[in-house]
Amino acid sequence: DAGVIQSPRHEVTEMGQEVTLRCKPISGHNSLFWYRQTMMRGLELLIYFNNNVPIDDSGMPEDRFSAKMPNASFSTLKIQPSEPRDSAVYFCASSLEDRPYEQYFGPGTRLTVT
Amino acid sequence: GNSVTQMEGPVTLSEEAFLTINCTYTATGYPSLFWYVQYPGEGLQLLLKATKADDKGSNKGFEATYRKETTSFHLEKGSVQVSDSAVYFCALNKNQAGTALIFGKGTTLSVSS
Numbered sequence: 001d002a003g004v005i006q007s008p009r010h011e012v013t014e015m016g017q018e019v020t021l022r023c024k025p026i027s028g029h030n031s032l033f034w035y036r037q038t039m040m041r042g043l044e045l046l047i048y049f050n051n052n053v054p055i056d057d058s059g060m061p062e063d064r065f066s067a068k069m070p071n072a073s074f075s076t077l078k079i080q081p082s083e084p085r086d087s088a089v090y091f092c093a094s095s096l097e098d099r100p101y102e103q104y105f106g107p108g109t110r111l112t113v114t
Numbered sequence: 115g116n117s118v119t120q121m122e123g124p125v126t127l128s129e130e131a132f133l134t135i136n137c138t139y140t141a142t143g144y145p146s147l148f149w150y151v152q153y154p155g156e157g158l159q160l161l162l163k164a165t166k167a168d169d170k171g172s173n174k175g176f177e178a179t180y181r182k183e184t185t186s187f188h189l190e191k192g193s194v195q196v197s198d199s200a201v202y203f204c205a206l207n208k209n210q211a212g213t214a215l216i217f218g219k220g221t222t223l224s225v226s227s
Contacts, residue, residue: 004157031213042219043158043203056214091157100213101146105157 002026004106006092012112018080021109024073025094033103034067034077035091043091049075050097082113116141120204120218127194127225135189135221137178137204145206147171147180147187148215152201161189161202194225 005024013019025032033048047057049069060067064083069075079086089110093103121136139145146165150158162171167182176191189202201220208214 033214043217045208045214045216048214050213056208093157095213101148101163101207101215102160103158103215105159107155107157 004092004094004104006090006106006109008109009107010110010112012114013082014114015083016081017113018078019082019086019111019113021077021079021090021092021111023075023077023092023106025075025092026104027073028096029094029104030072030097031095031100031103032069032075033093033095034075035093035105037089037091037108038087046077079111082111084113087111087113116145116206116208116216118204118206118216118218120202120221122219122221124222124224127223129196129225129227130193131225133189133191133194133198133223135202135204135223137187137189137218139185139187139204139206141185141206144182147178148205149176149178149187149189150203150205150217152203152220154200158203194223196225196227199223199225 007022034046037043046059047067052069067077089108091108093105095103118139148163149161151161152158162173164171164180170179178189201222203220204218205215208216
């Protein structure tokens with residue numbers, strides 16, 4: 001089976017531009033998580049969904065960030081406008097409803113904002 | 115809220131050496147505890163877990179015991195290999211209600227032959 005799929009793997013953009021990161025969770029998984037990883041702050045949970053519904057978005061940094069999950073097989077994380085401090089690796093992870101803590105991570109998207 | 119603290123790295127060992135990576139936690143209630151591993155260029159993957167006090171999680175030669183009295187979940191391996199070189203993250207559930215995890219800062223392990 002395919003694991004969690006993220007695209008793009010690398011994104012370089014200029015400050016002020018809109019960035020959209022995409023994630024396809026493992027088929028059958030009910031929960032989806034977006035994380036951000038930086039050297040300074042480590043791994044931070046941004047938002048997670050259960051059955052396509054956002055449950056906890058307290059980690060979303062500010063209004064420039066938004067996430068959607070229109071169906072069980074697709075989610076997006078959008079940053080608009082992007083800033084240099086948004087540069088990080090963004091991970092998507094998914095899990096089964098009866099094993100919520102056994103999360104399967106995608107390979108990540110490395111975002112660089114210049 | 116719940117939080118986790120793990121030793122800073124990097125940890126540099128020779129092949130076949132004994133490994134300990136310390137992890138302590140602060141939590142209300144009785145959290146579940148986890149170790150995740152991140153190999154270079156990849157996402158994290160679950161290494162082992164323990165869901166109640168005195169449980170021992172184990173996988174691939176790694177072990178960790180849930181110690182409620184010391185609020186610790188130290189990761190150990192008796193004989194490390196070069197292929198164990200990675201970043202190791204201690205984690206616990208964010209709260210009793212949800213399914214989110216809180217991760218430590220990560221400890222980089224480098225094993226040389």
